[in-house]
Amino acid sequence: MKDIILSIEGVSKSYTGHTALDDVSLEIPRGAVYGLLGPNGAGKTTLIRVINRITLADKGRVLLEGKPMTESDVFHIGYMPEERGLYKKMRVGAQALFFARLKGLDKREAEQRLHSWFERLGIADWWGRKVEDLSKGMAQKVQFISTVVHEPKLLIFDEPFSGFDPINANALKNEILGLRDRGATVIFSTHNMASVEEICDHITLINKSRNILSGSVEEIRRAAGGNTFEVIHRADDSTLSAALGSFATTLGASEGIVGGYTRTKIHIPNDNDIREVIARLNDSCSMRSLQEMMPSMNDIFIRAVNGTL
């Protein structure tokens, strides 16, 4: 049985006039980096707020480690909202210290941890500055540190990468993975699909208040890919068709690439036939490579939202 840290069971929430969440269920495995995807206004933030108990669900329940979540469980969560929640007039260090101590760290411990985090993210010089003097990316680093400093078992980031340049986004990504490796479970909402492919192992896709797709990234991509492969070879079309026989069919036209090679998409309906196809292509088509084609998360996202998956 999988070790589930957080399960959401049939959660519904409606505000006057519209439904934000409609019977959403999902399970988040311990140690996962879990992406909540969906178009703007789909209900991601509402779901996060339900998990945080900022908003209470109309129906359904949220279980933390199998037990219904209570007010005090919220303290095991580190939450970074999309709009950055920092006091503008306060000094950076004092502010980080305040949040850390609110989370229950004592003053010395908090100071130690914060200083090492500030060093790590290269913002140690900013300890005494006011938040309003920080750039958006800087403020976000401070926010990130405040979120993780007490090492909660569940971390929730709402759009963590917005506002970061590629270098800092990468640094942040590595920090998030590092936290996962040290035992934290990470949930984040995003519509940046590239980041999903790079760091998420599980996702849930929410559209129009409903959970329309859930599972591990591998499985989802494989399922959406539907046994499609890309062959690079030197044969002409008729030779290729003869070689594939009844085991596989070509998809669309072949495409010439450098060095006299040709690229062709093929479909192999039966997994057991893959070896046979490889042998045949090797023999008669001077095959250079055969690669399973994984649709990008971006494609899956768009197809799922449009209902063509």
Add this chain to the structure above:
Amino acid sequence: MKKIQLIIAREFGERARKKSFIITTLLMPILMIGLMIAPSLMMLMDTAEQKQVVVIDRSGVVGDKLQSGGEVLFSVQNDLSKAEACSIYGEDSGIFGILYIGSEVEHRDSVQLITNSSSSMMLEENIASQISAIVEAEKLKAYNIDNLDQILASVATNIELSTFENNGTGEVETMESTSSGINYILGMLLGMLLYMIIIIYGQMVLTSVVEEKSSRVIDVMVTSCTPFQIMMGKILGIALVAVTQIAIWAVLVIGASKFLIPALFSPEVAATNDMMMQALMGTLGNTSYIAGLFGYLLLFILGGFLLYASLYAAAGSAVDSVQDGQQFNTIIMMPIILALIVMMSVFNDPNSSVAFWFSIIPFTSPIVMIARIPFGIPTWEVVVSLVLLYATFLFVAWFAAKIYRIGIFMHGKRPSWRELWQWTKMK
């Protein structure tokens, strides 16, 4: 509990360390003294311009005896008719106006002041009293009494009333001397101070709640503590700033009362016969009395602030911007303004039933009661007022928290009264 302490410490630390706090705390006493002295200074300096008044006297008695001086300069021109004078000394003539005195001075409308610009109460009183005195003197003269001036001088009398608070012994030396004049000034000062503190610090609560809400700091905070802790921490933290400010003033004033007043004023004041001055110095030099007043002030400021701050916190939680909060602000301010109006009437009769009830009803009690206290109020009234005030605070805070915990997460349209009411009933 530790979390509330952290929040209080943050609210207090961030505000009390600000330059603006330190400056206002130190400048405020100077400003207050300035405000008290400024009107009399202005009156002293406001003697520059003399007003020329042309006098046409048909009685033959008054005109020549009018004394110029102060702000008015009379010139008698009996050869002119009223109509001529009015046309010659019009607006461009530089003359302030024409005083026409009919032949029968005491008849209605007989004495007329026709001016080119609006006249002042002081000028009118000056003219009327001069004419009355002249006519009175003329009438007395008709009795043919010898040495009239001496007789008048010897019968002139001026009584000064010394007032004391009854302590049951009948020995005046042991009683507190009181003075309505001083009580009036003290009551006014204390009431205004309380009014300002509640308004300024109350709105600070509103602004700060709105800021936390709109910057989403609150979203982060609630993963560490409950909305009630956040609200109470904020209110108590800001209350602590207000109390600190008053305490600093108390120390300054008590220090002055103990050391400065005796050193500066006692020899001179003892030598003068000015009762008001003596009473003022007596009161200000009575250190334990001053300290007691500050004690009451702190209790009422704290209670009044906590009560109103709870309302301000609820209002702040319900809106997205300080501008949106303006409507709630206006409503919250109404009882405070009412208290200020009632306070003014307190000075006429500190023991009237209006004064009594408004100093017991919690929303107006801090301001009205603190203005009554210098006049000497039975202790039980003060105690009842304080107990009701703090009890009401607890109730209002409990109610405000119900709005607050929902309001801080609601964004967008400002809620209607009905929605606010529904929030209070939400689980």
